[in-house]
Amino acid sequence: MYKITTISEICRLFHCSHMSLLWSFVIFPVLAAVPSNSFGADDLYFRTVPVEDSAGFELGRGFDLLTGNPRQDCVDRTVVDSHADFGPDAVTFSSTEVTRNDDLDRSLNVSASASVQGGFGSASASTSFARALHLEAYSLSYVVRASLSGKGKGLRDVVLKPNYLKLLQSKDQEALQRFRLLCGDGYIGEFIEGGEFNAVVQIHTTSQSQRESLSAAVSATISMASGSASFASTVASIAKTNDVKVWTFRRGGSGTPIAITPESIATQASSLPALVQSSPAPLRMAVFSYVTLLDDPDIRLLDLNATEAFIQKLRVELNDARDREAEIRYILSHAGEFYANDSDLPKLLAELGELVKFEAYVHDNAIECIGASGSCSETIPALPAVTVRPGRR
Secondary structure, three states: OOOEOOOOHHHHHHHOOOOOOEEEOOOOOOOOEOOOOOOOOOOOOEEEEEEOOOOOOOOOEEEOOOOOOEEEEOEEEEEEOOOOOOOHHHOEEEEEEOOOHHHHHHHOOOOHHHHHHHOOOOOOHHHHHHHHOOOOOOOEEEEEEEEEEEEEEEEEEEEEOHHHHHHHHOOOHHHHHHHHHHHEOEEEEEEEEEEEEEEEEEEOOOOHHHHHHHHHHHHHHHOOOOOHHHHHHHHHHHOOOOOEEEEEEEEOOOOOOOOOOHHHHHHHHHHHHHHHHHOOEEEEEEEEEHHHHOOOOOOOOOOOHHHHHHHHHHHHHHHHHHHHHHHHHHHHHOHHHEOOOOOHHHHHHHHHHHHHHHHHHHHHHHHHHHHOOOOOOOOOOOOOOOOOOOOEO
């Protein structure tokens, strides 16, 4: 059972998670990258950042770790060419069951910063993709990915341009903040190129026992050596009796429509090398801290560790609220599947209203925090209390 709709539904879908939809879209140029952690979290000087599209992101350009936006070109350098080899054996395929919005974010490389900003207003393609999906425990949801990548162009002999170096050498706090505003937290030193095919498959189940049996059937194909073909075949068989939604997007390649049926997933995965060979896209970029270009150890750049830790907390809280919102919306729109009492409805609606207000508060708090370049309140209100959850038939 399929229904096909348009990308414009992505906005309305936030409020209509119970609708039966199947749609597909190709990523068009979007000014967005997915910021990871600051240099102090795991590595003092280096970070690999997934890239949505190359628009605005060039070798040597500065990068703001909090917003994920490009900044000015503040370095002189030499460019080194490299040409990746995309053979058929370079493709990797994975299918993973996801049950929570936080799992979905991580599977699609949506950062904490993008996640807390992305549910409201403009957002990158993968962030909008993740926010359009409402994961709840009553359906089965799987992230399917096929990808291949290789080293692209890089930089060597990098030095800060004299006028920007003077800002740092002054060691004045306002000058350091000015430097970050202009140049960001690091520079783009290398691109990883290739292609990715991503799909999220959601299978509607009508009872707890059916969910368990279908989960076992699909899980068996995930571990098979045949990979994408086995998974696609099993899902296509399930679609004959159950409502199945498929969301897909691809990075890299051009001119070929994206699959919109379970049967086409394996074909798209296997055709990725041929598509990408002629038109690879930037998938990730290496961002190097400006500290690596400084000879003076007394120069201290802005430390964003505390801010990023707070944003990560906001992401966890926000995704917990999204999980519960999706759960309540499902119960309300599939009441016949539950042992519900008349008194449950007003309680569920009241909780839903509180969750929506909580999500808006978290979003506003995150925007303020990110816009303040790390100077923000670190107070998170408690999630609204759970009211009632009727048992499933």
